[in-house]
Amino acid sequence: MREIVFRAKDLYFSYDGKKNALDGASLDLYAGERLAVLGANGAGKSTFFLCLNGVLTPDRGTMLLDGELIGKKERGRLCRRAGIVFQNADDQIIASTVAAEVSFGPMNLRLPEAEVACRVEHALDYMELQPFRARPPHELSGGEKKRVTIADILAMENDILLFDEPGASLDPAGEERLEAVLDRLHADGRTLVISTHDMDFAYRWADRIAVFCAGRVLAAGAPETVFRDTRLMARTHLRPPLLLDVFDRLAARGFVPAGAACPKTPDGLEALLGREK
Numbered sequence: 001m002r003e004i005v006f007r008a009k010d011l012y013f014s015y016d017g018k019k020n021a022l023d024g025a026s027l028d029l030y031a032g033e034r035l036a037v038l039g040a041n042g043a044g045k046s047t048f049f050l051c052l053n054g055v056l057t058p059d060r061g062t063m064l065l066d067g068e069l070i071g072k073k074e075r076g077r078l079c080r081r082a083g084i085v086f087q088n089a090d091d092q093i094i095a096s097t098v099a100a101e102v103s104f105g106p107m108n109l110r111l112p113e114a115e116v117a118c119r120v121e122h123a124l125d126y127m128e129l130q131p132f133r134a135r136p137p138h139e140l141s142g143g144e145k146k147r148v149t150i151a152d153i154l155a156m157e158n159d160i161l162l163f164d165e166p167g168a169s170l171d172p173a174g175e176e177r178l179e180a181v182l183d184r185l186h187a188d189g190r191t192l193v194i195s196t197h198d199m200d201f202a203y204r205w206a207d208r209i210a211v212f213c214a215g216r217v218l219a220a221g222a223p224e225t226v227f228r229d230t231r232l233m234a235r236t237h238l239r240p241p242l243l244l245d246v247f248d249r250l251a252a253r254g255f256v257p258a259g260a261a262c263p264k265t266p267d268g269l270e271a272l273l274g275r276e277k
Ligand SMILES: Nc1ncnc2c1ncn2[C@@H]1O[C@H](COP(=O)(O)OP(=O)(O)OP(=O)(O)O)[C@@H](O)[C@H]1O
Pocket: 015, 016, 020, 021, 039, 040, 041, 042, 043, 044, 045, 046, 047, 048, 212
């Protein structure tokens, strides 16, 4: 088992002092894992992300980074380790050109100018944003802005990356590009956490799934296990991914080899069924 980089235990947070957005949320993050965070609207996913990267301070509960307790004064450590790509790019973008936007974070770290320039070029290359570097971000499309916000956190060189519904404004080509970027970041050893309402993506992409409901984490584990928990799915109003559903129906009718695991792609299922192209 990989080491735990971040541990949240019984986190409580309320925006208004009346209703708890986090209501005893506990979750571990493992180094280098791909974790998909699921849950209905208002379940507490974004609030949890904001606590994890130090923007919000939980009212109660404990957070540990590399096994060390994070108190109110150590929130800066969380900001440095965990970068967040906001759900709405306009909440994140502040500068007047794409290049200035991407340089904003590293400049705030008071890094030497040459180091800032190097990080900016790398992030712009990585996200294929060089042709946009002099453009005002507010003139870009939703998908292009999303790429800018990802470049923002790449320039910070955080090892824990939190993506709040990154696929929401992307067309199919944009989704493919995002998945390719996520694959590269995973290969680089980053810890990736994504909140999403796309069950098919979560099943295909994640090593683990965490399910939020009313400010708590009801389950965390292997995608097959979590998605096959029919009670959990019903309670949280989630639906299993289409591929797993089809696989389980075929398996129930004896069409797949006994003991076979469900593949992650339709091509994998086709190969398993012995009808390779
Ligand atoms: N800035 C805010 N001020 C007051 N209440 C808020 C604020 N942000 C979120 N909330 C409330 O906190 C609760 C949790 O919201 P949160 O945004 O964390 O959920 P979520 O799981 O990310 O939802 P979604 O899937 O819709 O993005 C909700 O009841 C929401 O109304």
